[in-house]
Amino acid sequence: MKSQAEVTMGLATHSGSGSRRSGSRTAKDTVLCTLAHAYAVTDCTLTLDDDANLGNRLFGSSDDNFKVRVGALSSFTASQQRELFEVLQQNMAPFYGAHSWKTKMARQKKKESKQTDARFAAVFDTQHANDEKLAAFMQFRFVEEEGEPVVYIYELQVQANYQTQGLGKKLVALAEQQGNRANQALTSAPPLTKVMLTVHKSNERARAFYRRLGFDVDDISPAKSDAEGDDAGYYDYEILSKPFS
Numbered sequence: 613m614k615s616q617a618e619v620t621m622g623l624a625t626h627s628g629s630g631s632r633r634s635g636s637r638t639a640k641d642t643v644l645c646t647l648a649h650a651y652a653v654t655d656c657t658l659t660l661d662d663d664a665n666l667g668n669r670l671f672g673s674s675d676d677n678f679k680v681r682v683g684a685l686s687s688f689t690a691s692q693q694r695e696l697f698e699v700l701q702q703n704m705a706p707f708y709g710a711h712s713w714k715t716k717m718a719r720q721k722k723k724e725s726k727q728t729d730a731r732f733a734a735v736f737d738t739q740h741a742n743d744e745k746l747a748a749f750m751q752f753r754f755v756e757e758e759g760e761p762v763v764y765i766y767e768l769q770v771q772a773n774y775q776t777q778g779l780g781k782k783l784v785a786l787a788e789q790q791g792n793r794a795n796q797a798l799t800s801a802p803p804l805t806k807v808m809l810t811v812h813k814s815n816e817r818a819r820a821f822y823r824r825l826g827f828d829v830d831d832i833s834p835a836k837s838d839a840e841g842d843d844a845g846y847y848d849y850e851i852l853s854k855p856f857s
């Protein structure tokens with residue numbers, strides 16, 4: 613999702629915040645500490661196969677047929693990675709147009725998904741007839757936005773047959789809870805402040821879903837940050853966020 617903004621504006625990842633990064637080197641270092649800490653907490657706790665794993669608690673209760681795996685793309689099998697990109701293509705190609713998807717977006721999404729700071733939470737249906745089947749996934753990262761450490765949801769995709777069963781909501785909850793969990797163990801570095809994401813303006817369904825979950829238009833979204841300019845209407849995406857309580 614985040615890449616929509618980058619494509620539309622021709623920006624590289626996070627270059628939006630780079631030019632406005634001010635303050636001392638120390639302040640920036642503390643934000644980097646927070647991000648490193650959040651990755652350490654996530655990589656340790658979400659990959660555990662026990663009750664400390666929030667994913668197990670969210671998806672693995674006895675009446676659930678789902679289980680979640682979290683890690684970098686390389687931690688998933690080749691066939692699971694294929695499933696991930698199939699769901700992504702089925703859900704998102706209509707928003708980019710078939711031609712743009714084939715010539716540009718598919719390649720860009722694959723490249724983005726291999727970046728070292730990308731983490732995937734993938735939900736599998738363990739009751740599927742043949743084998744485990746991918747039902748939904750989220751790609752998330754801990755990043756700096758406008759000088760603040762945040763959790764950024766890059767992708768949230770629920771396979772069509774599994775939509776409206778609460779999986780999207782649980783994946784967003786996983787991102788929120790992981791951010792809160794990282795914050796709890798932080799002492800001197802600044803806390804992660806919010807969960808952010810980018811959504812196509814034309815994706816009414818997803819926008820309604822995020823509103824339902826308590827997300828609002830973020831101050832850096834063009835509609836707000838460029839409110840006085842003439843360009844806000846030019847952008848085909850908006851940036852939403854939800855602060856940590």
Ligand SMILES: CC(C)(COP(=O)(O)OP(=O)(O)OC[C@H]1O[C@@H](n2cnc3c(N)ncnc32)[C@H](O)[C@@H]1OP(=O)(O)O)[C@@H](O)C(=O)NCCC(=O)NCCS
Pocket residue numbers: 613703704768769770771774775776777778779780781782810811812815816817818820821824825
């Ligand atoms: C948008 C999407 C992620 C939602 O996931 P989902 O699993 O279908 O949604 P959930 O079942 O978790 O819904 C959670 C809540 O949102 C509500 N909701 C879901 N879709 C909604 C909609 N279109 N309008 C209003 N509310 C909606 C549900 O009623 C539910 O409310 P409740 O908690 O009170 O019961 C999913 O439909 C999807 O993957 N769509 C295609 C890809 C996409 O657009 N991704 C987002 C890109 S930014």
